[in-house]
Amino acid sequence: AQSVTQPDIHITVSEGASLELRCNYSYGATPYLFWYVQSPGQGLQLLLKYFSGDTLVQGIKGFEAEFKRSQSSFNLRKPSVHWSDAAEYFCAVGARVRNRDDKIIFGKGTRLHILP
Amino acid sequence: EAGVAQSPRYKIIEKRQSVAFWCNPISGHATLYWYQQILGQGPKLLIQFQNNGVVDDSQLPKDRFSAERLKGVDSTLKIQPAKLEDSAVYLCASRTWARRRGVEGTDTQYFGPGTRLTVL
Numbered sequence: 001a002q003s004v005t006q007p008d009i010h011i012t013v014s015e016g017a018s019l020e021l022r023c024n025y026s027y028g029a030t031p032y033l034f035w036y037v038q039s040p041g042q043g044l045q046l047l048l049k050y051f052s053g054d055t056l057v058q059g060i061k062g063f064e065a066e067f068k069r070s071q072s073s074f075n076l077r078k079p080s081v082h083w084s085d086a087a088e089y090f091c092a093v094g095a096r097v098r099n100r101d102d103k104i105i106f107g108k109g110t111r112l113h114i115l116p
Numbered sequence: 117e118a119g120v121a122q123s124p125r126y127k128i129i130e131k132r133q134s135v136a137f138w139c140n141p142i143s144g145h146a147t148l149y150w151y152q153q154i155l156g157q158g159p160k161l162l163i164q165f166q167n168n169g170v171v172d173d174s175q176l177p178k179d180r181f182s183a184e185r186l187k188g189v190d191s192t193l194k195i196q197p198a199k200l201e202d203s204a205v206y207l208c209a210s211r212t213w214a215r216r217r218g219v220e221g222t223d224t225q226y227f228g229p230g231t232r233l234t235v236l
Contacts, residue, residue, distance in 0.1 A: 090158050090159070103172055105161075106158030106159050
């Protein structure tokens with residue numbers, strides 16, 4: 001069964017600093033990988049996704065993520081964070097179910113705090 | 117394009133009471149999901165519909181939870197009777213299935229704002 005691990009529950013960075021949020025997955029085949037962001041009181045918004053092809057994926061709001069099969073990782077990065085990036089970030093892995101459809105398994109999330 | 121609509125946004129009930137949540141997906145989205153998100157955790161899938169049929173309800177506590185999508189459009193999720201541990205945000209999501217150029221893949225799930233349930 002697939003699973004997702006986000007090792008960091010909380011991350012604090014200063015505004016303008018670079019950011020990397022870690023995500024490791026477990027899945028027998030090539031996974032579909034996602035990063036979502038959730039601001040307080042809001043639903044989840046997709047930042048980026050990986051299905052196949054180029055392992056460096058560009059997303060919205062200046063985020064990117066790199067799929068590394070050898071490390072089973074899909075870390076999220078941003079070169080310079082803004083105060084508005086403070087939120088909860090979820091990594092997720094998608095799987096095919098009976099070759100018909102898919103479901104997504106979410107990690108427990110990493111809460112990002114931004115220092116002024 | 118209107119997003120996924122959910123109501124109510126907040127609900128407070130006492131244990132053993134009943135509650136229902138409503139979701140209206142994005143127009144044309146055949147697949148609809150209900151997730152439960154307990155504080156401090158990621159969303160957990162409760163049930164997945166494809167049109168008006170259930171694809172996956174393996175994690176739905178069927179003794180107290182039920183969901184329906186009778187006409188293949190909007191959906192309701194019901195809890196009866198509620199327990200303290202049901203306090204959570206209930207998220208609805210919808211998506212289409214897109215076949216890309218030679219690569220079959222899942223399209224994006226779009227989430228609603230959620231319903232925050234507090235069981236006292």
